[in-house]
Amino acid sequence: MARTIDMQVTGFEVGQERSGFHPVTLETSRGPIRCRLYPVPEGSERAVITVGGVGGGWDTPAQDLYPRLGSDLPSAGIALCRLCFRHPTVLEEAVLDVLATLAFLEAEGVKQIGLVGHSFGGAVVIQAAASSPKVRTVVTLATQGYGADPASALGPRCALLLLHGTGDRVLSPACSESIFERARDPKELVLYEGAGHGLDEVAEAVHTRVREWLVARLPEQGGAD
Numbered sequence: 469m470a471r472t473i474d475m476q477v478t479g480f481e482v483g484q485e486r487s488g489f490h491p492v493t494l495e496t497s498r499g500p501i502r503c504r505l506y507p508v509p510e511g512s513e514r515a516v517i518t519v520g521g522v523g524g525g526w527d528t529p530a531q532d533l534y535p536r537l538g539s540d541l542p543s544a545g546i547a548l549c550r551l552c553f554r555h556p557t558v559l560e561e562a563v564l565d566v567l568a569t570l571a572f573l574e575a576e577g578v579k580q581i582g583l584v585g586h587s588f589g590g591a592v593v594i595q596a597a598a599s600s601p602k603v604r605t606v607v608t609l610a611t612q613g614y615g616a617d618p619a620s621a622l623g624p625r626c627a628l629l630l631l632h633g634t635g636d637r638v639l640s641p642a643c644s645e646s647i648f649e650r651a652r653d654p655k656e657l658v659l660y661e662g663a664g665h666g667l668d669e670v671a672e673a674v675h676t677r678v679r680e681w682l683v684a685r686l687p688e689q690g691g692a693d
Contacts, residue, residue: 474497474498474564475496475497475498475564475567475568476496476497476568477494477495477496477568477571477572477575478495478496478497479494479495480492480493480494480495480572481493481495482505487535488506488535488538488539489504489505489506489538489550490504490505490507491503491504491505492504492505492549492572494568494569494572496568498554498561498564499554500554501551501552501554501565501568501569502551502552503549503550503551503552503569504526504538504549504550505547505548505549505550506538506539506541506542506547506548506549506550507542507547508542508545508546508547511577512545512546512547512577512578513577513578513579513580514545514546514547514578514579514580514581514582514686514688515546515547515548515549515573515578515580515581515582516537516541516546516547516548516549516581516582516583516584516682516686517548517549517550517551517566517569517570517573517581517582517583517584517593518534518537518548518549518550518551518583518584518585519550519551519553519562519565519566519583519584519585519586519589519592519593520534520553520556520585520586520587520588520589521556521586521587521588521589522556522557522587522588523556524552524553524556524557525552525556526550526552527556527586527589528550528586529586529587529609529610529666529667529668529674530609530666530667530668530670530671530674530675531668531671533609533667533671533674533675533678534548534550534584535550536675537584537675537678537679537682538550540679541679541682541683544683545688546582546682546683546686547573547578549569549573551565551566551569553565556588557588559588559591559592559595559614559615562588562589562592563592563595563596563599566583566592566593566596567596567599567600570596570600570602570603574602578602579602580602580604580686580687581600581602581603581604581686582603582604582605582606582607582682582685582686583596583597583603583605583606583607584606584607584608584609584678584682585606585607585608585609585611586608586609586610586611587609587610587611587612587638587639587665588612589608589611590608590609590610590611590612590616590630591611591612591613591614591615591616592615593606593607593608594606594608594611594615594616594618594619594622594628594647595615595616595618597618597622597626598618598619598621598622601625603626604625604626604627604685604686605626605627605628605629605681605682605685605686606619606622606626606627606628606629607628607629607630607631607678607681607682608628608629608630608631608644608647609631609632609667609674609678610631610632610633610636610638610639610644610665610666610667611630611632611639611643611644611647612639612643613639613642613643613646613647616643616647617650619647619650619651620650620651620652622651622652623651623652623653623654623655624652624653624654627654627655627685628647628648628651628654628655628656629655629656629658629677629678629681630644630647630648630655630656630657630658631644631658631660631667631674631677631678632644632645632657632658632659632660633659633660633661633662633663633664633665633667633669633670634659634660634661634662634663635661635662635663635664636663636664636665637664637665638664638665639665641659644657644659645657645659656681658677660673660674
């Protein structure tokens, strides 16, 4: 799905390292976007962008999944950029935030990108991936169904992993099941018995599965399709 990007990144500011990440502010034509960048040594061409849900801020599922990935993905040569939405309840604006952050990473030399989104953020990253050929994989956690129709256009260029708890009372696992049915290969659906919307009950299993998936789907230079 093509998208007309009406947001331009006009500059950025990188702050001093704290707790393993650098605070980054992207100045854009629609206002500043705050990020936390967990970098790797110069020369890496792989990165992952993670987003939360409508709660906004530095929302993360599965007991701090995102900062944990930020701590261990760089050892595999993959940078991680956590994104704080400008408008965490507006789908169109949130997608633009991801695309602007993706453009920033591309300008820094990144050639392969993975996107990870929780809840509302699941639909956001699916839409963003459909607009960028640089995105090689998408991971959704307890995603909403609304806005996720572009999932059918991702494969085979972009692999899709959907994780959902069967005990989710906020968004039914039927959301992920429906997306899985419409998506093309490569794709995978994992349902965690009894787990709720935040997937906190299965945090270790989620962390392991997401990390392994991202490392496998974002191959080192020379291993890309």
